[in-house]
Amino acid sequence: MPLDIPNVVIDRLPLYYRLLCDLHADGTAVVSSQELGQALGITPAQIRKDLSYFGRFGKQGRGYAVRRLTEELRQILGLDRRWRVVLIGVGRLGTAIASYRGFDPQGFDIVAIYDANPETAGVKVSPLTVRAVEALAGDLEAQRPDIGIVAVPADAAQDVIDTLVRGGVHAILNYAPIAAHVPTEVQVRQIDPVLALQGMTYHLRRHGADERSRA
């Protein structure tokens, strides 16, 4: 119902969802915001507030029914269906992504994989044959996938992203080290280990004195 839910809230939901799935697998039936917070390093108040945007899922004095809340979050996040994913770029990283076992159980099906290198066109990952990237635009029209994963070199990435967007893809997971340009209605998430490392070295520096004194 509510249309103006902060984006930070949305991005925490998958965290809650994953923990709840684990709890459910462990046989836990009820959990409090306190316990959830402890496990995730988030304050209980924040978790309660986040969930309250979507409804009243808890029972006072008890906590949240794990099964019920898992189901609600699955609905909210749109994980009650499967999503069709295309992967572009089948180098070492792309191959690792294509063969990652974590997507399928969460409802993400990689339905096609593409590479610009003509020598890479051939059977690669178990059920999928690598297609020429030139076929991407046409395939998008025919196949209408929901999500694109971009694992091509930086200098090819914006072109691939443009093709995906023109082909009607509204969600892109970008592993290429560029600031992707997309229309506002297209979701992008960036995965960039170098930026992550550089964000940490800032803190390491300011902390160097401590570290050295332990030597």
Next chain:
Amino acid sequence: MPLDIPNVVIDRLPLYYRLLCDLHADGTAVVSSQELGQALGITPAQIRKDLSYFGRFGKQGRGYAVRRLTEELRQILGLDRRWRVVLIGVGRLGTAIASYRGFDPQGFDIVAIYDANPETAGVKVSPLTVRAVEALAGDLEAQRPDIGIVAVPADAAQDVIDTLVRGGVHAILNYAPIAAHVPTEVQVRQIDPVLALQGMTYHLRRHGADERSRA
């Protein structure tokens, strides 16, 4: 000098730094906050404010000298030195990380790689031999690396992280799908494609009507 710089600001700095490096490589000598913002999808005011936490690097009426600003950011982020990195987990993902060419030019040296699988102990990535994960704790004492990259399965990750922390590592890049528990003085960055995808499916759902009407 200033000690209370918002963390969001720090995490944008690497973005600026990378763009400035690119501009420098292209021969651009001066750039305005306007232009930087355009390229990164960030408001010019935000960029000016972010930079102002660290000093006055611009010239009114002109903009920022690319070379100067790049140099300042390199200092600020601690990229004016090399950092020693250990990688734990040499499966498909770990192998892709170990052979990624993007770390070295940014000052990150992978100095050792570890795996729990005894069969994996042997020469793997060009200059490095995979070591048994049992050797990690001892090696940390001797080698004192700065950063750990964790690419092991979820159920092994917290143990590895504990070992890294006990061994004096203060920055961890975690690819394992768990909420890592570390003391506050240890930096952690999470790389989790499934969480990223799940954050996007929420938006895809709320947008489904548009998409279907195009069919």
Next chain:
DNA sequence: CCTTGTGAAATAGTTCACAGCA
């Protein structure tokens, strides 16, 4: 002109603290 650097204003997000219910 043009663009920075920056207080002040506005917005966004988090935490508090307590009423209400099992």
Next chain:
DNA sequence: TGCTGTGAACTATTTCACAAGG
């Protein structure tokens, strides 16, 4: 008692808007 759900208070972050300088 124990815990949720939630306005209100607080804190953080972004944006505005303009003086000042080249």
